Amino acid sequence: MSYQYRDIARQRLTKAKALLAAGDEDSLTYACLEARKCVEALAYDVLAYYLRDVSLKAMKLWQPDKVMKELIQIDPGADQSRILSMQTEPVGSDPPGQWVTIGEDRRLSAQRASKMYHQLGNYIHVPTIRQMEKSEPRDVSTIRKNVEQIVQELDHVVASTVWGVVLVDGITFTCVCETPIRRTQKFLDNGHQPQCGNCGQMFTVEHENGSEDWYFGPVRFNWFCDQCGIEREILQSKAELGLDVSCPACGLHAILGSITSWRVKQDKPDGAKTSPRQSGASPDCAGS
Known part of the structure; x- marks a missing residue:
């Protein structure tokens, strides 16, 4: 655009x-x-x-x-x-241009x-x-x-005759929504989590000193189904208040809610609701 x-x-x-x-x-x-x-x-x-x-x-x-x-x-x-x-590069014995x-x-x-x-x-x-x-x-x-x-x-x-010159030497990767994301190494080394400008997805960053490889992992929220025990997860960018996250394996009804962070509220097998589990408060519902 x-x-x-x-x-x-x-x-x-x-x-x-x-x-x-x-x-x-x-x-x-x-x-x-x-x-x-x-x-x-x-x-x-x-x-x-x-x-x-x-x-x-x-x-x-x-x-x-x-x-x-x-x-x-x-x-x-x-x-x-x-x-x-700009200048022309040297060719053979010819010097570079002016x-x-x-x-x-x-x-x-x-x-x-x-x-x-x-x-x-x-x-x-x-x-x-x-x-x-x-x-x-x-x-x-x-x-x-x-x-x-x-x-x-x-x-x-x-009145400038040239605009839009960007001289950033960054590291580029692709978001889960296929949007390219670029961040400078300084930005990443400072511990910042990149966020997609299109869908808002956050990423964790892993990099070993001396290595040219960078690993970007999309942030997810995880929890376990109270009825059948399978692990569930959802991308942070897909999380929204009231989203139906019922278990696909056993059908236990669950919705996504939030107070200060995203949480999962699940029904007990008998239909009563359990107490909310916040993503940052318990090991079985932690952001990763």
Whole structure:
């Protein structure tokens, strides 16, 4: 799927410029709103480059500062501008060619994007009670100056001729839903569990120092049927409240429930319900 966030950013920025040019205070407020949407679109544009690298949690984020913070955990350079150059390789005795600049992928830093976003939001919203108590007049000229500076910075980013450059050297594996997942070795070495950005499936990671092999195991919840004793399991991504997980061998009725973690509630052979067994509380119903 093609995401058109770069085009959205351009459209919002164009509207912000037109509203600033109107010169009145109401138009200034709406210019702040359009500029804020431009910041959002630029953050989502960068997020779209890392779809194989991000968790489902990151896909649900909408605040630009939180989006960039999540991306930096995966690629420390996700919020940094970079110049893309290329050269021809040497052939035989011929030396390599001259470096040719292709363009610059300009990005807002996470810190600057966060400041812009909250600053513009502050101009849009009604003053807080504390601000009203201070009786500080709204300095329109200062606000306009700050917004014009923000718009100028956004214009510099949007005008870049190259974008979407990702230089992450990651480890890729395939989720149970067939979606490719990529994470950097640093991310995995820090003990983080990868999560699929498509279905939300979590994975455990095994790796021996010095080995090039990585093993990714989908997290499952396990329990034993109280009537026939067979072991049951369900993928973490498939677990949902009220799901029927009745035993396929003996037919004992069971449903999946959750308080703070997923649990299984089973009927006794005589039809009465047993006490709930939480996935993290007993050895026969533990996540693996």
